Amino acid sequence: MNITEKILAKASGKKVVHPGEIVDAKVDMVMVNDLTGPLAVEAFKKIGVQKVWDNQKAVVVLDHQVPAESVKAAELHKTLRQFARDQKLRIYDVGKGGICHQVMPEKGHVVPGTVIMGADSHTCTYGAFGAFATGIGSTEAAAVLATGKIWLKIPEAIKVNVSGEFQKFVTPKDLILSIIGRMKADGAIYESVEFTGPTIRGMSVAGRMTLCNMSVEMGAKNGIIEPDEATRKFLEGRVKSMPNFEALRSDKDAVYERTVQFNVSKMEPQVACPSSVDNVKPVSEVGNVPVEQAFIGSCTNGRIEDLRLAAQVLKGKMVKEGVRAIVIPASQEVYSQALNEGLLEIFTDAGAMVCGSACGPCLGGHIGLLAAGETCVSTSNRNFIGRMGSTQANVFLASPATVAASAVTGKITNPRKLEAEA
C-alpha cells in the first residue's frame, strides 16, 4: 500500500484497502473556520446531539474575515465563539492564530499518520506532514463533530517524482504551478497525489506545504509527502507525541495509477494567468502585464521562508508608484518572526502595507478587493473570475519572489532578471 492507503486502512480498522473501496474512517481532527463554521454549527444543532464527539479533536480558527469587516461577519464570529465556549473547543481568535492551515501545524494539531478533515478546501496542506487531510463542507463537518467518522472512497494515487535543484528565485510555488499547468485543473480529480524524489527530500517544510496546499487545484483529494527528519524537526515541541514514521512509508510494491516526472534544474519562475490555475506559462512568456496590486501572503505563500524571499527582492527598493503592495504573514508566529528578523521594516520602508495575519485579499471577501479592469499579481492559490473582487479584474499567480519583483517594476517581472539588471 502507499502512505495514503496505509493511513486510511488503519483509520477504518482494515488490514488492506484498495482504490475505489468506500470505508468508514475514524477522524483524528476536524477544523472549521469563520466562513464554514457558522453553517456547521447550525447543522450540528439540527442533528440533535448535545456534545461534540471529542472536544480535544475539534478546532475553530477565525481567519477569513477577521477582524470582522461588517456587522454580519461580527455576528457569525460571535456564534462561533459561543459554540467553542459551550463545547469547550480550542479556538484561535483574532490575534491568537492566523490562517488556519498555518495555525494547525504550528499549534501541534497536525500529526503524521492521522486523518484530518477541515471545512476548507486547502486542508490538503497538512499532507506535507504525512497526514491524510482533505477538505469537506459545513454539513459534513457537523456530521464529523457529532460522530467522529466520515465515509471516504479510497483514492487512486499519482506519484509525482521530482528531481533537480532549483535555481535562484525559483521556488516550490513555481514547481507546483508547473505541475498543475501540465496535469490541468481536473488532472487529479478524486486522486491522491504523492510527492517524492530527491528535490522533495531536500525541500523545507514550508515548500512542502505549498505543494500539498495547491494539490486541490488539480482536483486532488489529498497531497501527501512521507514524513522525515525535516518533518520531525518542525513538529518537535509542537505535537503531544511523535508517531513512528516507519509505518508511514509507501511500500516498494505500492500501486500508483501513474507516475509523472519533473526536473526543476532548468525551471524558470512560473505564472498562472487568468482565469484558471492551469493556465501556466514561464514568466518570460507572459508578456507586458502592468499590475495595480501585488499580494504576498495566504496559506500558500505566507510563511517566514516566503517573506524572507520577498524581502530579499524588496530590500533597498521601492514599490512602484501606482502599485499597492500588501504583505500578510500567515500567522502570529510568522508575523512575530518577521518582525524580529527585520523583514517587516524592509516591507514598510519599500512602501508596502503589512496587515495582520489572516486570509486577506486571497478570497476577495475582506480587504484588498479589485476594481473592474485592475490586475493583481498574487502569491495565493486561485485566479478564478471574481475571486479577488470584480469579475472584470485579472489575477496572476506567482511566487513571492516574482510578486515582489513585479511590485518594484509595476509589471509582471522575472525576479532573476530584476536582480541581473540591478
Next chain:
Amino acid sequence: MSTKIRGKAIKFGNNVDTDVILPGRYMILVDPYELAKHALEGLDPAFPEKAKEGVIVVGGRNFGCGSSREQAPLALKYAGVKCVLAESFARIFFRNAINIGLPAIQCKGISDAVETGDDLAVDFEAGEVKNFSNGKKFQLEKLPPFIQEILADGGLIENLRRRMNKE
C-alpha cells in the same frame, strides 16, 4: 426527493468553479434565498432570474472546483436548480450537494448532447436522463445505496437523524 425531475437545461462549460457559483464576498449571507440571488453571478448575472421556475444545470468536467463553500450548492438549490448533471464533479462540491439534498450526478457525454433550453427528464430510479429536444438518452452514474439514501432523506442531517434514532 422525487425520483423523477423534468426541467429546462442551462448549460455551462468545464471547470465551473465555486467563485463563479458564489463569490466569497457573499459568504456572510446566512439566508439561503439571499445567497441564491448571487448564484452563478460570475458567469451569468441573470442566472437567478432564469432558474427560478426550476432548471437542470448541465456542466462539463470538474464542475464545482475550488473552495469547500457549501454556500455554492446552497445558492444553486435555492435559486431553483433541481439537479446538476456533469461530465465530472470536484469532490467537495459533489459531497456538499448531496449533503444538502441537491442531486449532483455524473453523466458521461451529457455536455455534448444538451444545449441551454433543452427539455430534460431525469429518472433517478431508472438511472437515465432523456433529452426531449433531440431524443437522446444517457445513463446516469449509479450512486452507492447509502448516497441514494442521503438524497432520499433530503440531505445528510436528516439522514443522520433518522439513522441515530434507529440505533
